[in-house]
Every structure is written in structure tokens, then in C-alpha cells.
Amino acid sequence: MNKTLRTEPRRLKGFRDITSADLLARDRMIARIREVYERYGFTPLETPMLEYVDALGKFLPEADQPDGGIFAFRDEDEEWVALRYDLTAPLSRFVAMNPELPKPFRRYQVGPVFRVEKPGPGRFREFYQFDVDTVGTASMLADAECCMIMCDTLEALGILPGDYAIRVNNRKVLSGVVDAVAAHGPVTPETGLTILRAIDKLDRVGVDGVRQLLGPGRRDESGDFTRGAALSAAQIDVVSDYLNVKGTTRVAVCDELQRLIEKSPTGCEGVAELREIDEALSNMEYGVDRVTIDPTVVRGLAYYTGPVFEGVLTFPIVDEEGVSRPFGSVVGGGRYDGLVERFTGQKIPATGTSIGVDRLLAALKTLGRIDTQSTTASVLVTRLDKTLTAEYQRLVGELRAAGIGTELYVGTQGIGKQFKYASDSGKIVAVVIGEDERARGEVAVKDLRLGEELSKNIGADRRQWLEQQPAQLSVARGELIPTIKRILSRYAIG
RNA sequence: GCCGGCGUAGCUCAGUUGGCUAGAGCGUCUGACUGUGGAUCAGAAGGUCGAUGGUUCGAGCCCAUCCGUCGGUACCA
Numbered sequence: 001m002n003k004t005l006r007t008e009p010r011r012l013k014g015f016r017d018i019t020s021a022d023l024l025a026r027d028r029m030i031a032r033i034r035e036v037y038e039r040y041g042f043t044p045l046e047t048p049m050l051e052y053v054d055a056l057g058k059f060l061p062e063a064d065q066p067d068g069g070i071f072a073f074r075d076e077d078e079e080w081v082a083l084r085y086d087l088t089a090p091l092s093r094f095v096a097m098n099p100e101l102p103k104p105f106r107r108y109q110v111g112p113v114f115r116v117e118k119p120g121p122g123r124f125r126e127f128y129q130f131d132v133d134t135v136g137t138a139s140m141l142a143d144a145e146c147c148m149i150m151c152d153t154l155e156a157l158g159i160l161p162g163d164y165a166i167r168v169n170n171r172k173v174l175s176g177v178v179d180a181v182a183a184h185g186p187v188t189p190e191t192g193l194t195i196l197r198a199i200d201k202l203d204r205v206g207v208d209g210v211r212q213l214l215g216p217g218r219r220d221e222s223g224d225f226t227r228g229a230a231l232s233a234a235q236i237d238v239v240s241d242y243l244n245v246k247g248t249t250r251v252a253v254c255d256e257l258q259r260l261i262e263k264s265p266t267g268c269e270g271v272a273e274l275r276e277i278d279e280a281l282s283n284m285e286y287g288v289d290r291v292t293i294d295p296t297v298v299r300g301l302a303y304y305t306g307p308v309f310e311g312v313l314t315f316p317i318v319d320e321e322g323v324s325r326p327f328g329s330v331v332g333g334g335r336y337d338g339l340v341e342r343f344t345g346q347k348i349p350a351t352g353t354s355i356g357v358d359r360l361l362a363a364l365k366t367l368g369r370i371d372t373q374s375t376t377a378s379v380l381v382t383r384l385d386k387t388l389t390a391e392y393q394r395l396v397g398e399l400r401a402a403g404i405g406t407e408l409y410v411g412t413q414g415i416g417k418q419f420k421y422a423s424d425s426g427k428i429v430a431v432v433i434g435e436d437e438r439a440r441g442e443v444a445v446k447d448l449r450l451g452e453e454l455s456k457n458i459g460a461d462r463r464q465w466l467e468q469q470p471a472q473l474s475v476a477r478g479e480l481i482p483t484i485k486r487i488l489s490r491y492a493i494g
Numbered sequence: 495g496c497c498g499g500c501g502u503a504g505c506u507c508a509g510u511u512g513g514c515u516a517g518a519g520c521g522u523c524u525g526a527c528u529g530u531g532g533a534u535c536a537g538a539a540g541g542u543c544g545a546u547g548g549u550u551c552g553a554g555c556c557c558a559u560c561c562g563u564c565g566g567u568a569c570c571a
Contacts, residue, residue: 301571423532466529
């Protein structure tokens with residue numbers, strides 16, 4: 001084909017091809033998470049990947065076009081549609097369309113979501129979320145369960161208490177802080193947002209950075225300048241005091257918060273909610289080693305109305321290049337009492353939480369907590385003598401019937417290439433029958449991993465090596481299945 | 495979006511102050527070896543030096559723009 005006519009294979013920025021090892025590992029992880037969710041009584045739901053932009057709440061009527069940050073286009077009726085950017089907005093739409101659902105409605109959902117964002121390490125434009133939500137109750141018990149289910153999930157994945165932390169805060173408490181700041185001088189809604197943004201950046205820019213962001217602004221090491229909230233010194237001190245709130249128990253933290261924002265009715269409401277969550281957690285003995293109240297948690301700025309929570313991994317994680325990097329939050333969520341109301345006009349409170357599947361998976365991989373086997377079959381039946389194909393097929397059938405994942409070599413190359421293929425495609429065992437074996441009623445079985453290991457000192461005399469084949473044994477035809485099972489169990493497979 | 499680093503073979507990189515047909519290792523493929531992947535040896539394929547324009551007798555090297563990538567920062571439902 002003419003070179004200029006060829007199509008260059010390209011892939012969209014921020015999108016990935018995910019190959020078998022990662023996909024199999026992800027499926028296993030999702031299965032474990034699902035088990036936990038179902039144990040709490042959540043049931044599955046699937047909604048479309050495409051939604052009308054107004055249903056996602058991202059249509060800008062003034063501009064007559066969608067908000068940035070989402071993949072949107074016009075359909076054949078000139079309506080704006082978009083790929084979902086989370087699973088919460090579609091859930092709200094679903095609940096609004098199905099008012100007869102028994103409440104509280106508890107569902108889980110897993111699938112890809114899409115955002116137009118700058119891709120980074122572990123950050124993509126298409127990624128998996130695994131959500132669990134309770135719709136139709138204002139009880140803090142539902143929020144407390146969100147925290148507990150996150151603990152149970154992370155622990156089911158092999159992450160122990162102490163290696164993770166669930167941190168809880170409340171948007172009403174944050175409003176209370178803004179109220180307290182406003183007591184020392186006027187605060188516009190815009191400034192209120194800037195204050196929350198500054199608080200959110202505490203772990204990245206430190207206390208001094210936050211103070212700069214609250215005051216004149218901050219210039220970072222790249223020379224970029226971020227405009228500040230231009231608060232007075234007295235106002236900045238209010239936020240500083242808030243950020244310094246600490247306590248050895250959740251109750252102690254609530255007490256301190258209470259003191260700081262006692263003049264704000266909204267703030268007090270928030271603290272009271274946190275106390276309820278604490279009580280529910282304590283009843284089930286989820287201590288501060290698992291769930292803490294952390295006044296610095298903000299979680300975005302949009303639809304959350306009450307408790308917000310996030311889960312972080314607290315141990316150091318070393319990536320492939322040997323660089324230790326902190327592993328941001330892997331789960332997050334909160335209460336969104338206004339989302340369904342947007343459709344129906346009725347207040348339907350809701351709360352839920354979301355797992356960043358890909359990030360968590362990356363963490364489990366570096367931890368070695370997830371099996372990264374890339375093949376579904378452990379055995380390759382080779383075709384040494386193509387005229388014996390019918391026999392090979394029968395053999396394959398027997399192995400599969402015995403529950404052993406087995407692939408028949410369907411290529412055309414010679415036996416040498418077949419061994420290489422077996423090894424490269426992750427098989428554990430290769431099975432060979434040729435004239436010799438058939439005459440003796442035997443089967444040759446090769447342990448490919450052992451062979452690989454032994455070959456490290458193969459020596460100069462390859463002829464002798466080939467004749468001996470220390471990783472290979474010939475067994476009676478009837479012994480085939482037990483022999484293979486023995487080899488597989490050596491590697492904890494099967 | 496803004497600021498900065500980096501783009502040479504599939505991968506990791508060399509490439510002299512701008513100067514011949516752009517190199518190495520690893521990997522891949524082929525053969526020695528049609529009943530054995532991993533050893534050894536021999537050989538081969540693979541690059542419009544990220545793209546486009548410019549400076550120059552001459553550009554992988556200098557300049558501009560764009561694209562990609564990495565890092566910081568902003569925004570983030």
C-alpha cells in the first residue's frame with residue numbers, strides 16, 4: 001500500500017488501551033468491591049454513558065453551549081449530549097424519572113466516566129469509578145455507612161487500618177468558617193469560594209501557602225501567580241485557627257470546631273451532623289485509626305451540601321522509576337441533598353461515595369496486593385505433529401473439562417516457536433505428544449517457569465541440555481491431569 | 495489555561511564548535527538447529543533525527559511556530 005495513503009494509528013490524549021494483565025486485575029478488584037457493597041444490601045444499576053447535557057447539569061443557557069470539562073456534541077436533533085463525567089448526576093436523573101422507587105434507594109454502579117482534563121500520571125480522561133449511594137434519607141446513618149463501607153472495602157482489598165485513612169468533614173462546617181471570617185469584615189460569595197479553595201490546598205502548599213492565598217496571593221516555583229482572597233490579618237487568623245483544630249478523639253475535634261463557629265447556625269448544624277456520624281461509627285467500633293474528622297477536607301466546590309469524606313493511602317508508594325510519590329485520595333464522596341430537586345422540585349436527600357478504580361488498582365499493584373497474571377489459560381497443548389491434531393483436540397477437551405484453562409496451539413509454526421509462544425503468552429505448562437510419546441502411551445509435560453529458571457545456567461553444551469530437558473517429564477497419559485495440577489499448584493494457580 | 499524541561503530505531507541512549515551514505519546496546523526477525531523458548535555464533539529488518547517554515551554553500555545540531563510528552567501551577571462536577 002502506498003505509504004501516503006496509510007492511516008497513522010493514533011490514540012486520543014488521556015485515553016488508554018488496557019491490556020489483559022491490567023484488565024484481569026481490575027476485574028478481580030471490582031469483584032471484591034462488589035461483594036462488600038452487596039453485603040451492605042446495595043443493588044446494581046447501569047445508566048447510559050451518554051446523557052443530555054442539561055441532565056448532567058452542565059448546560060450554560062446564557063452561552064447556549066455546554067460547560068467546559070466535558071466531552072459534548074450535538075446529536076441528530078441538534079440537542080447537546082455529553083459523555084457522563086461522574087455516576088452521581090445520572091443517578092439523580094434516574095431517581096427523578098422513577099419516583100416510585102422504594103426509599104431509601106441503595107444502588108452501586110461501576111463504569112467509565114469522562115472528563116476533559118489535563119492528563120497526568122494516574123490521571124486520565126477516561127477512568128473507572130465504582131460508586132455506592134443511598135438516595136432518599138437525610139439520616140447521618142447513611143453517611144456513616146459510607147465511611148464504614150469504604151473501610152471494609154479497602155480492608156477487603158488487603159489495605160490494613162493505619163495504611164489508609166478515611167477523613168470526614170462537613171460543608172456546613174466550612175460555611176461556618178466563612179461566616180466566622182465574615183464576622184471580622186465583609187466576605188463576598190466569590191471570596192468565600194477562594195477561602196475554601198485555599199483550605200483545600202493545605203497539604204500541597206502548607207500553612208504559609210494557605211495564608212498567602214488568603215491574603216495577597218501566592219507565586220509558586222514555576223513563576224505562576226495565584227490571586228489571593230485579600231483578607232485582613234484578623235480574618236486570616238480565623239482560618240488559621242480553624243486549620244489548627246486537632247483532637248485525639250472525634251468528639252474532641254467536634255468540641256473545638258463548635259467553639260470556633262458557635263455563632264454560625266449552619267456551622268453548628270454541621271458539627272451536630274459530624275457528632276451523629278461519630279456516634280454511628282463508634283457504635284460499630286470504627287475508631288480513629290480508621291475514620292477521623294478532618295477540618296481540611298473540602299472536596300471540590302459544587303453539589304455537596306453536608307458531610308464530605310475522602311479516603312487516602314497513608315503509606316509511601318514507590319513507582320516503577322523508584323520515585324516515592326504520595327498517592328492522593330482514592331475514594332471520595334459526600335452528601336448532595338439538592339441534586340434530585342433540580343429535576344422534580346422535591347427535596348430528595350442523598351449521599352454516596354466513589355472509588356477511583358484505576359488509582360486504587362495502581363496502588364494495589366505497587367503493593368503487590370493484586371495478582372497480575374496476564375493469561376487465562378495456564379496450559380498450552382502444542383502441535384508437534386500436525387497429523388495428530390485430532391488427538392490434541394481431544395486432550396484439550398479433557399483438560400478443559402477438568403477445569404484447567406487450556407489453549408490449543410492453532411498457529412502454523414514449528415515446535416520451537418510453539419514453546420516460545422507458550423512462554424511469551426504466560427502459560428505455565430506446555431504439553432507435547434509426538435510419535436515417541438504416543439507409542440509409549442505417554443505425554444511430555446514441561447514446566448515452563450522452571451525451565452526458564454534452570455536455563456540461567458544452561459552452559460555451553462546446548463545439545464546435552466536439549467536431551468536432558470530437566471524441566472520436562474514424560475508421564476503416562478492417565479497421569480496427565482494430576483501432573484499438571486501439581487505443577488500449577490507449585491505456582492499457586494488453579 | 496499558564497510557566498518550564500524533554501522529543502534521534504520497538505526500548506535505553508551516543509552523535510564532536512553546523513560538515514560525507516546518522517551509530518551502539520537491548521529487543522525483534524532469519525539461519526546454524528525441520529522433537530523443544532531461554533545458551534552461543536552469523537546475518538537481516540527497522541529512522542523523511544516529533545511536524546512545518548526559516549537562517550546557511552550545508553541543519554539531528556541555530557531560530558520561529560505547532561504537536562506530543564514530562565514536571566509545576568490553575569480549574570475540577
